Amino acid sequence: TQLLEQSPQFLSIQEGENLTVYCNSSSVFSSLQWYRQEPGEGPVLLVTVVTGGEVKKLKRLTFQFGDARKDSSLHITAAQPGDTGLYLCAGLYNYGQNFVFGPGTRLSVLP
Amino acid sequence: DAMVIQNPRYQVTQFGKPVTLSCSQTLNHNVMYWYQQKSSQAPKLLFHYYDKDFNNEADTPDNFQSRRPNTSFCFLDIRSPGLGDAAMYLCATSRVGGRFTGELFFGEGSRLTVL
Numbered sequence: 001t002q003l004l005e006q007s008p009q010f011l012s013i014q015e016g017e018n019l020t021v022y023c024n025s026s027s028v029f030s031s032l033q034w035y036r037q038e039p040g041e042g043p044v045l046l047v048t049v050v051t052g053g054e055v056k057k058l059k060r061l062t063f064q065f066g067d068a069r070k071d072s073s074l075h076i077t078a079a080q081p082g083d084t085g086l087y088l089c090a091g092l093y094n095y096g097q098n099f100v101f102g103p104g105t106r107l108s109v110l111p
Numbered sequence: 112d113a114m115v116i117q118n119p120r121y122q123v124t125q126f127g128k129p130v131t132l133s134c135s136q137t138l139n140h141n142v143m144y145w146y147q148q149k150s151s152q153a154p155k156l157l158f159h160y161y162d163k164d165f166n167n168e169a170d171t172p173d174n175f176q177s178r179r180p181n182t183s184f185c186f187l188d189i190r191s192p193g194l195g196d197a198a199m200y201l202c203a204t205s206r207v208g209g210r211f212t213g214e215l216f217f218g219e220g221s222r223l224t225v226l
Contacts, residue, residue: 033214042115042201042217043154088153092213097142097161097205099215101153 004091006102014110016078021105023089024071030092032072033099034063037086046074079109114138117202117218124192125226132187132221134202143185144215145177146201154201160185161207189223197225 005024013019023032031050035043047056049065049072056063060083062075076083089102115136124130134143142161146154158167160179174196176188189196199222203215 031213035215035217040199040220040222042117042203042220043215045214045216048214086151090215092207097159097166097207098156099144099205099213104151104153106151 004089004100004102006087006089006105008105009103010106012108012110013079015080017109019076019079019107021074021087021107022071023073023091023102025091025100026070027091027093028069030069030094030096032065032069032089032091034072034074035088035090037088037104038084043086043088076107079107081109081111083107084109113219115202115204115216115218117200117221119221120219121222121224123224123226126193127191130189130192130223132189132200132202132223134185134187134218135183136204136216137183138204138206138216139182140204140206140216141182142205142207143179144203144205145175145185145187146203148199148201148220157187192223192225194225197223199223 007022033048034046037043047063052067052069054065060077064073087105090099118133144159145157148154156168157171174190178186199220201220202218205215207213
Protein backbone atom coordinates (compact mmCIF):
# COMPACT_ATOMS: atom_id res chain seq x y z
CA THR A 1 0.00 0.00 0.00
CA GLN A 2 1.37 3.36 -0.99
CA LEU A 3 0.88 6.03 1.65
CA LEU A 4 1.53 9.72 1.77
CA GLU A 5 1.92 11.51 5.07
CA GLN A 6 1.58 15.24 5.53
CA SER A 7 2.61 17.36 8.46
CA PRO A 8 1.39 19.31 10.18
CA GLN A 9 -2.28 18.52 9.62
CA PHE A 10 -3.40 21.81 11.12
CA LEU A 11 -1.56 25.12 11.25
CA SER A 12 -2.74 28.49 12.47
CA ILE A 13 -0.36 31.42 12.12
CA GLN A 14 -0.32 35.20 12.05
CA GLU A 15 -0.05 37.18 8.85
CA GLY A 16 3.58 37.75 7.90
CA GLU A 17 4.94 34.54 9.40
CA ASN A 18 6.72 31.84 7.40
CA LEU A 19 5.70 28.19 7.35
CA THR A 20 6.69 24.85 5.88
CA VAL A 21 4.46 21.88 5.11
CA TYR A 22 5.92 18.43 4.55
CA CYS A 23 4.82 15.49 2.43
CA ASN A 24 6.54 12.13 2.94
CA SER A 25 6.36 8.60 1.62
CA SER A 26 8.45 5.44 1.71
CA SER A 27 7.87 4.99 -2.02
CA VAL A 28 9.39 6.76 -5.00
CA PHE A 29 7.15 9.05 -7.03
CA SER A 30 7.33 9.61 -10.76
CA SER A 31 5.83 13.03 -10.03
CA LEU A 32 4.29 14.90 -7.14
CA GLN A 33 1.74 17.69 -7.14
CA TRP A 34 0.64 20.28 -4.62
CA TYR A 35 -2.94 21.55 -4.63
CA ARG A 36 -4.75 24.24 -2.68
CA GLN A 37 -8.43 23.92 -1.94
CA GLU A 38 -10.75 26.58 -0.60
CA PRO A 39 -14.03 25.69 1.13
CA GLY A 40 -16.73 24.61 -1.30
CA GLU A 41 -14.37 24.52 -4.27
CA GLY A 42 -12.34 21.89 -6.06
CA PRO A 43 -8.57 21.61 -5.51
CA VAL A 44 -6.46 23.84 -7.72
CA LEU A 45 -3.08 22.67 -8.96
CA LEU A 46 -0.19 24.77 -7.66
CA VAL A 47 2.84 22.91 -8.97
CA THR A 48 4.17 19.61 -10.28
CA VAL A 49 7.67 18.42 -9.42
CA VAL A 50 9.31 15.64 -11.34
CA THR A 51 13.09 15.67 -10.91
CA GLY A 52 14.83 14.72 -7.65
CA GLY A 53 16.19 17.84 -5.93
CA GLU A 54 14.00 20.12 -8.02
CA VAL A 55 13.01 23.50 -6.56
CA LYS A 56 10.15 25.53 -7.98
CA LYS A 57 8.99 28.97 -6.92
CA LEU A 58 5.56 30.47 -7.31
CA LYS A 59 5.65 34.02 -5.92
CA ARG A 60 5.92 33.51 -2.13
CA LEU A 61 5.62 29.71 -2.38
CA THR A 62 8.69 27.50 -2.74
CA PHE A 63 8.33 23.81 -3.53
CA GLN A 64 11.11 21.29 -3.16
CA PHE A 65 11.28 17.68 -4.28
CA GLY A 66 13.58 15.40 -2.32
CA ASP A 67 16.65 13.97 -4.00
CA ALA A 68 15.23 10.46 -3.75
CA ARG A 69 11.79 11.60 -5.00
CA LYS A 70 10.09 10.27 -1.85
CA ASP A 71 9.30 13.56 -0.14
CA SER A 72 8.46 17.16 -0.80
CA SER A 73 8.03 20.41 1.05
CA LEU A 74 6.05 23.58 0.55
CA HIS A 75 7.41 26.76 2.11
CA ILE A 76 5.35 29.94 2.28
CA THR A 77 7.09 33.22 3.01
CA ALA A 78 5.23 36.08 4.67
CA ALA A 79 1.89 34.29 4.75
CA GLN A 80 -1.24 36.27 3.95
CA PRO A 81 -4.89 35.61 4.84
CA GLY A 82 -5.47 34.72 1.19
CA ASP A 83 -3.19 31.70 1.67
CA THR A 84 -5.77 30.14 3.98
CA GLY A 85 -6.98 26.77 2.72
CA LEU A 86 -6.41 23.04 2.58
CA TYR A 87 -3.07 22.11 1.04
CA LEU A 88 -2.94 18.65 -0.49
CA CYS A 89 0.01 16.77 -1.87
CA ALA A 90 -0.57 13.97 -4.32
CA GLY A 91 1.87 11.53 -5.84
CA LEU A 92 1.89 9.54 -9.02
CA TYR A 93 3.74 6.22 -9.11
CA ASN A 94 5.36 4.62 -12.11
CA TYR A 95 3.71 7.05 -14.55
CA GLY A 96 0.47 5.23 -13.81
CA GLN A 97 -3.10 6.42 -13.57
CA ASN A 98 -3.72 6.51 -9.83
CA PHE A 99 -2.81 9.48 -7.68
CA VAL A 100 -2.28 8.97 -3.96
CA PHE A 101 -3.29 11.87 -1.75
CA GLY A 102 -1.91 12.92 1.58
CA PRO A 103 -4.42 13.77 4.33
CA GLY A 104 -3.93 17.50 3.77
CA THR A 105 -2.73 20.45 5.83
CA ARG A 106 -5.36 22.94 6.87
CA LEU A 107 -3.74 26.36 7.03
CA SER A 108 -5.33 29.35 8.67
CA VAL A 109 -3.59 32.71 8.36
CA LEU A 110 -4.95 35.28 10.77
CA PRO A 111 -4.83 39.00 9.94
CA ASP B 112 -12.58 29.47 -19.03
CA ALA B 113 -13.42 26.44 -16.94
CA MET B 114 -11.92 23.27 -18.37
CA VAL B 115 -13.64 20.73 -16.13
CA ILE B 116 -17.28 21.54 -15.55
CA GLN B 117 -19.47 19.81 -13.03
CA ASN B 118 -23.24 19.99 -12.78
CA PRO B 119 -25.06 20.62 -10.64
CA ARG B 120 -22.92 22.50 -8.11
CA TYR B 121 -25.46 21.70 -5.40
CA GLN B 122 -27.80 18.73 -5.32
CA VAL B 123 -30.35 17.99 -2.64
CA THR B 124 -32.03 14.61 -2.70
CA GLN B 125 -34.09 12.42 -0.45
CA PHE B 126 -32.91 9.23 1.14
CA GLY B 127 -33.05 6.51 -1.51
CA LYS B 128 -33.83 8.80 -4.46
CA PRO B 129 -31.37 8.27 -7.34
CA VAL B 130 -29.01 11.07 -8.28
CA THR B 131 -26.84 11.68 -11.32
CA LEU B 132 -23.93 14.08 -11.32
CA SER B 133 -22.26 15.10 -14.56
CA CYS B 134 -18.79 16.15 -15.58
CA SER B 135 -17.52 17.49 -18.88
CA GLN B 136 -14.02 18.45 -19.96
CA THR B 137 -12.51 20.48 -22.78
CA LEU B 138 -8.94 19.25 -22.20
CA ASN B 139 -9.23 16.05 -24.24
CA HIS B 140 -7.62 14.16 -21.38
CA ASN B 141 -7.70 10.39 -21.56
CA VAL B 142 -8.46 9.75 -17.88
CA MET B 143 -11.45 10.95 -15.89
CA TYR B 144 -11.83 10.39 -12.15
CA TRP B 145 -14.57 10.63 -9.56
CA TYR B 146 -13.60 11.44 -6.00
CA GLN B 147 -15.68 11.69 -2.85
CA GLN B 148 -14.60 14.25 -0.29
CA LYS B 149 -16.02 14.64 3.18
CA SER B 150 -15.46 17.65 5.38
CA SER B 151 -11.80 18.70 5.23
CA GLN B 152 -10.57 15.22 4.40
CA ALA B 153 -8.49 14.27 1.40
CA PRO B 154 -10.41 13.25 -1.73
CA LYS B 155 -11.17 9.53 -1.86
CA LEU B 156 -11.07 7.90 -5.27
CA LEU B 157 -14.27 6.08 -6.23
CA PHE B 158 -13.34 5.02 -9.75
CA HIS B 159 -11.78 6.25 -12.94
CA TYR B 160 -11.90 5.71 -16.69
CA TYR B 161 -8.75 5.32 -18.73
CA ASP B 162 -10.23 5.97 -22.16
CA LYS B 163 -13.15 3.52 -22.16
CA ASP B 164 -11.68 1.19 -19.56
CA PHE B 165 -13.48 1.41 -16.24
CA ASN B 166 -11.44 0.97 -13.05
CA ASN B 167 -13.34 0.56 -9.82
CA GLU B 168 -11.73 0.95 -6.42
CA ALA B 169 -12.12 -2.15 -4.28
CA ASP B 170 -13.93 -0.34 -1.47
CA THR B 171 -16.34 1.67 -3.63
CA PRO B 172 -19.89 0.61 -2.73
CA ASP B 173 -22.08 -0.93 -5.44
CA ASN B 174 -24.45 1.97 -4.89
CA PHE B 175 -22.06 4.10 -6.97
CA GLN B 176 -21.92 3.63 -10.73
CA SER B 177 -20.34 5.57 -13.54
CA ARG B 178 -20.70 6.05 -17.27
CA ARG B 179 -18.40 7.63 -19.81
CA PRO B 180 -20.26 7.85 -23.12
CA ASN B 181 -17.45 9.74 -24.86
CA THR B 182 -14.09 11.40 -24.15
CA SER B 183 -15.64 14.63 -22.92
CA PHE B 184 -18.33 13.44 -20.55
CA CYS B 185 -18.51 11.29 -17.44
CA PHE B 186 -21.41 10.66 -15.08
CA LEU B 187 -21.67 9.53 -11.49
CA ASP B 188 -24.87 7.70 -10.59
CA ILE B 189 -25.81 7.12 -6.96
CA ARG B 190 -28.59 4.58 -7.10
CA SER B 191 -29.95 4.83 -3.58
CA PRO B 192 -28.29 7.64 -1.63
CA GLY B 193 -27.95 7.21 2.08
CA LEU B 194 -27.20 9.82 4.71
CA GLY B 195 -23.57 8.71 4.65
CA ASP B 196 -23.27 9.63 0.97
CA ALA B 197 -23.64 13.33 1.68
CA ALA B 198 -20.35 14.79 0.52
CA MET B 199 -18.59 16.85 -2.11
CA TYR B 200 -18.11 14.89 -5.31
CA LEU B 201 -15.15 15.94 -7.38
CA CYS B 202 -14.50 15.15 -11.01
CA ALA B 203 -10.94 15.37 -12.24
CA THR B 204 -9.10 14.71 -15.47
CA SER B 205 -5.55 13.84 -16.32
CA ARG B 206 -3.43 12.96 -19.28
CA VAL B 207 -1.38 9.94 -18.33
CA GLY B 208 0.54 7.33 -20.20
CA GLY B 209 3.88 7.55 -21.90
CA ARG B 210 6.14 9.85 -19.92
CA PHE B 211 3.61 12.56 -19.12
CA THR B 212 4.08 13.91 -15.62
CA GLY B 213 0.40 13.61 -14.95
CA GLU B 214 -1.51 16.31 -13.11
CA LEU B 215 -5.11 16.36 -11.97
CA PHE B 216 -7.44 19.10 -13.10
CA PHE B 217 -10.48 19.30 -10.89
CA GLY B 218 -13.93 20.68 -11.44
CA GLU B 219 -15.52 22.89 -8.82
CA GLY B 220 -17.36 19.95 -7.30
CA SER B 221 -20.95 18.92 -6.72
CA ARG B 222 -22.11 19.11 -3.14
CA LEU B 223 -24.69 16.46 -2.36
CA THR B 224 -27.11 16.79 0.54
CA VAL B 225 -29.27 13.81 1.49
CA LEU B 226 -32.42 14.50 3.51
